[in-house]
Amino acid sequence: MQTITSSNQAIALEDKYGAHNYHPLPVVLAKGEGVFLWDVEGKRYYDFLSAYSAVNQGHCHPRIKDALIEQASTLTLTSRAFHNDVLGPFEKYITEYFGFDKVLPMNTGAEGVETAIKIARKWxxxxxxxxxNQAKIIVAENNFHGRTTTIISFSNDENARRNFGPYTAGFIKIPYDDVDALKEALSDPDVVAFLVEPIQGEAGVYVPSDDYIKQAKAACEAKNVLLIADEIQTGIARTGSLLAVCGNCTCEKSCEKQATYTKPDMLILGKAISGGFYPVSAVLADDHIMGVIKPGQHGSTFGGNPLGAKVAMAALEVVSDENLAQNARKLGELFRVRMQKLVDRYTIVKLVRGKGLLNAVVVNDTEESSTAWDICVALKDNGLLAKPTHGNIIRFAPPLVMTEEQLHECCDIIEKTIAAFEK
Known part of the structure; x- marks a missing residue:
């Protein structure tokens, strides 16, 4: 393999040999530890994206790394043609952790969404x-559930959809955070499920009304419709609770006794379920739903492999043992206070919103402008990595192992950068 000696060399290789399906910031990363990343030249950065919340536990967490190395030295893959000695313990662990009867393990978040769609239709x-062939699933406008052909069929992001048709039928789009619109759509007797993000991350960290998910679940129950919560990005302590549907509860396991918890009929997990070490996703549901899937009707060669299962258990243990939900809640409140001071002081930023350590700052410019991108490039130059979403919105989502001192240092970097852009 060619040795990379400079960032420019690495970027040039990607540009020549890789498909141009991403537009990364001009930084080439070579090392990560905790909340920090280092580029090829050795410059250190604070990570404020966390690989889209896949590394909530921090980069290269030693406990997860040790679990991966131990299992990788023993057995990595058998396929589901045979049993393995890790899958059963993993299934027991994750179902008890999140309070469901059954789990169907997959690999990527998009696979998890596709799995939930299939289960809902069959149910x-x-x-x-x-x-x-008449089943319909309600989705929210401005959703992001992945980029497979089926999923982009119910996206209203034209950049994701254009020239990828024909599109998959069977989806009804309604406005997000609109219970009345949901109730109207539920009047269709062919509706089988409502697929929704408890917080819309990719759309710009839109946090709905406090009782939105609870009201949505009640409306779905009244019409015998499944509520499917996509917590691929919002789950695993990111929003200050184990799941976003847990509301204001900071318990480290899902608990139906908590007044703020709304148990979905199906829960989709991914990203941080493995701490960024290995692709793992999962769909959880109770027996009366998951029981419709029979042998041969769904699967994956890698889904439920012993390496991924062992890594996922270690990653979830870290979340619980290190109180990451509580830390995300405390630091998130501090971060929004600091960012609100910037909004009050500078005209170039106009809004801060979020929950836990999933936050966004809205730049006072159009979606078509380059201002948010330019700010992120300047943040990079100042030692902090973040990325725009939807043109004029910057998402800030650091690893949940960050300390209060580190958070304030990062806020200082953000303030310094914003001040330099003030006209």
Missing amino acids: GYEKKGVDE
Whole structure:
């Protein structure tokens, strides 16, 4: 393999040999530890993206790394043609951790969403009694659930959709955080599920009304419709609780006794479920839903492999043992206070919003402008890595192992950068 000696060399190789399906910031990373990243030249940065919340536990967490090395030295893959000695313990661990009867393990977040869609449709035909091929699933506008052909069929991001048709039918789009619109869509007897992000991350960290998910669950129950929570980005302590649907509870395991917890009928997890070490995703549901899937009807060669299962258990243990939900809640409140001071002082930023350590600052410019991108490039130059979303919004989501002292240092970097852009 060619040795990389400079950032320019690495970027040139990607540009020549790789598909141009991403537009990264001009930084080439070579090392990570905790909340820090280092580029090829050795410059250190604070990570404020966390690989889109896949490394909530921090980069290269030693406990997860040790679990991976131990299992990688023993057995990595058997396929599901055979049993392995890690899958059963993992399934027991994760179902008890999140409070469901069954789990169907996969690899990527998009696979998790596709799995949930298949289960919901089959449940609709076999349990609700919807006529074959007539099942419909309600989704929210401005959603982001992945980029497979089915998923982009119900996206309203034209950049993700254009020239990828024909699109998959069977989806109804409604405004986000609009219970009345949901109730109207639920009047269709062919609706089998409502697929929703408890907080819309990719859309710009839109936090809905406090009772939105609870009201949505009640509306779905009234019409015998499944509520599917996509917590691929918002789950695993990111928003200051184990799951965003846990509301204001900081318990380290899902608990139906908590007044703020709304248990979805299906829960989709990914990203930080493995701490960024290995692709793992999962769909959790109770027996009356998961029981519709029979042998041969869904699967994956790598889904449920012993390496991924062992890594995921270690990653979830870290979340619990290190109180990452509580830390995310405390630091998130501090971060929004600091950012609100910038909004009050500078005209170039106009809004801060978020929950836990999933936050966004809205730049006072159009979505078509380069201002947010330019600010992120300047943040990089000042030692902090973040990325724009939807043109004029900057998402800030550091690893949950960050300390209060480190957070304030990062806020100082952000303030210094914003001040330099003030006209």
